[in-house]
Amino acid sequence: MTARIPEFPVDEQFTARWSPRSFAADTLSAEQLNSLFEAARWAPSASNTQPWRFAYALRGDAHWAGFVDCLVPANARWAQNAAALIVVLSKTHAPKKDSTELAPLKNHALDTGAAWANLYTQAHTLGLVTHAMGGYDDAKVRTLLNVPDHYAVQAVVAVGRQGPREALPEDLQGREQPSGRNPVSAFTGHGRLNWD
Structure with missing residues (x-):
């Protein structure tokens, strides 16, 4: 397994995070699932709009086949073994104050990403793994x-x-390890950035 060594001090949970494809045949309890959503609930949100939405199916339930069918075949072949599939959505527009006219929520993706990060962190705390696709x-x-x-x-x-x-499947076994990351200097800039 590839070692992940941070350049600067960070909590171990960040370098331990990766996206496995192999899932055990376990189920997910309602308590575990709601714990993930509770963590997402407390994410920061511009003007408290909370634009995130999570639709889910549990392996073996009446919705499972439909959720798996939405995945591209390369993902479906391993993701079908997960305990749950969660579709992450964001509300891009909301009614203006005192109006039914919709106005853009410019921070919808940022806020929803924060909610997903909270969900991931809680999954990690519960000993679960996640793989966003x-x-x-x-x-x-x-x-x-x-x-x-x-x-x-x-x-x-x-x-x-x-x-x-x-x-x-044999062709995925070699990829089942944490990937590397670009150095901090590749995506930060003091006062300006180098665009690639």
């Missing part, structure tokens, strides 16, 4: 969940207890 069919998600136009689909997250690497 951009590999899904947006149209299928929108149809499945009847998503209104003023919402954006941000990701689908697999949640569960980590399984053994050997449970994955």
Whole structure:
């Protein structure tokens, strides 16, 4: 397994975070699931708009096949073994004060990302792993969940207890390890940035 060594002091939870693909055959309890959503609830939010939304299915329930079908095949083949799939959405527009006219919520993605980070952190605290995916069919998600136009689909997250690497298809086993990260200097700048 690749060692992750921070350049600067940070709590171990940050370098320990990665996105496994192998999930154990465990289930997720209502208490665990609601604990994840409770953590997301307390994320910072511009003007307290709280634009995040989480739709979920649990492995084996009546909604599971529909959620798995929204994933691209490369993700579906391993994510179908997770205990839960959570679709992360953000409300992009809300009614103006004293009006029914919709106005853009310019911080919807930032706030929803903060809520997802809280959800991940609580999952880690509970001994669970998560894997956020951009590999899904947006149209299928929108149809499945009847998503209104003023919402954006941000990701689908697999949640569960980590399984053994050997449970994955052989071509994925070598990828089942933490990835590296760019140095801090690659994405920060004092007063200016170098754009790539």
